Structure formats: structure tokens, C-alpha cells
Amino acid sequence: xxxxxxVNKSPFEKDSLDTCIAHALDGSTVxxxxxxxxxxxxxxxxxxxxxxxxxxxxxxxxxxxxxxxxLGEDTLIDxxxxxxxxxxxxxxxxxxxxxxxx
Amino acid sequence: xxxxxxxxxxxLNRRAPGGTIYAVEGLxxxxxxxxxDQDVCMAFVGDGVYQLKAGQDTSDSGxxxxxxxxxxxxxxxVNRLYVExxxxxxxxLGVDDLMPLxxxxxxxxxxxxxxxxxxxxxxxxxLIDAQDVVFNF
Numbered sequence: 001x002x003x004x005x006x007v008n009k010s011p012f013e014k015d016s017l018d019t020c021i022a023h024a025l026d027g028s029t030v031x032x033x034x035x036x037x038x039x040x041x042x043x044x045x046x047x048x049x050x051x052x053x054x055x056x057x058x059x060x061x062x063x064x065x066x067x068x069x070x071l072g073e074d075t076l077i078d079x080x081x082x083x084x085x086x087x088x089x090x091x092x093x094x095x096x097x098x099x100x101x102x
Numbered sequence: 103x104x105x106x107x108x109x110x111x112x113x114l115n116r117r118a119p120g121g122t123i124y125a126v127e128g129l130x131x132x133x134x135x136x137x138x139d140q141d142v143c144m145a146f147v148g149d150g151v152y153q154l155k156a157g158q159d160t161s162d163s164g165x166x167x168x169x170x171x172x173x174x175x176x177x178x179x180v181n182r183l184y185v186e187x188x189x190x191x192x193x194x195l196g197v198d199d200l201m202p203l204x205x206x207x208x209x210x211x212x213x214x215x216x217x218x219x220x221x222x223x224x225x226x227x228x229l230i231d232a233q234d235v236v237f238n239f
Contacts, residue, residue: 010118010149012192035121038152043194068120068165070157
């Protein structure tokens, strides 16, 4: 069973991302949306934790939410995939279930 | 409204621009309060620094982009925006990543001056302590 985990909270304000990473199995997919996309930027105190999790899981960001927050593609950690709303739907349909870490 | 003593007011912004309505509502309060001729400043701490991020573009998100409204603050004599250095650094940001907000100093031949001042945490603590009222958003 493959699970798509979505995280929509800032990693600096809530522990949603850390809890997600701690409870997601290897091979899972993590999609960062809304304020969750801040975790995908380079040079933050969160970056080492994200890079570590990327060894075990596939990470994506919702590009629309990055654009809204002024986070250009060049500011993101290498290896994090970018999807639009259509790609979000494809990820949902491509997994057996979705866990939303609010 | 009676002309009471001029008070030192700080609007302390701690939240990211999206996700909640704190940032947009806080900015509304600042712009409304600016009409009352008080000594107003703003501070940006934690995720609040993201409110000033340059290049915010919500055209693909279906929500209103209110970040251009920060550029109006200078016209309302809100021209001291203190941004905490540690909060920027924790987020991999520098002052160059923020909107270049300015104000025109009528006492200096309308010279255009920067509104954003990066201050460290200890200095911000002293600034907070010096206020009469701090509105925390």
C-alpha cells in the first residue's frame, strides 16, 4: 500500500512535517502544500531534516503555492519535484490513500 | 476624537502571509490605525518575515495577493519596519529577498529612504519593551 502524505503547515510554526516524516514509511510520497512549501526552500534550519527524509521518501511541492509565496524554483532543495494542481490529482490517484497532516 | 498623548504602538507580525488571516487582518489594522496620528512601527518575527518576501504572485492560486499593500505603508507614515535577523537566517533569507519598501522623508527634500531595518533579537526585545502598546498578530 502506498500513501501520499500532504503537509500544509509551516515547519517553523507547527510540528506537522516532523510528525509526518516520523510516521511515514519508506517509499512514501510527501507533498508539501500551502504554508508547508516553506520546508522545501534551501538554507533553512529545516533543510537537513528534509534532506534526510528525502533519502527514504519522495518529496513534491505544489508549485502554485510556492509562486504565491514568492518562492522561485531556484530557491528549492534539489530533488524535490514540482507539481501543479493537475499533478496533485495525479499523485492522489497514483496512491492507495492520502494522509493529510494538518 | 480628543487629542490625547501620542502613543508608541508596535504591530508585531509573527505569521506567514497565507494559511491564516492573521497577516492580512493585521495589515488592515495598521492601515486603519495609521489615521490616528500615533507613533507607529511594525516588527516581523518568525514566519512573519515571509509577509515581506519579494515576488509573491497568487495569480495561479485563486486568492488575493495583498503583499503590494505593504508598499502603501510609507504613505501612511508607517516607515519603521523592524525585521528580526535571526528569523531571516533560520529561513535562509536575507534582506535582499524582501520587498524593497521605502518612504519619502518630507523633512529631507522628500528623499526616498528604506523602511526595512534588520535588527537582531536582543535589539528587537528592547524595542518591544519601549512601546506603550504592542499588537500581536
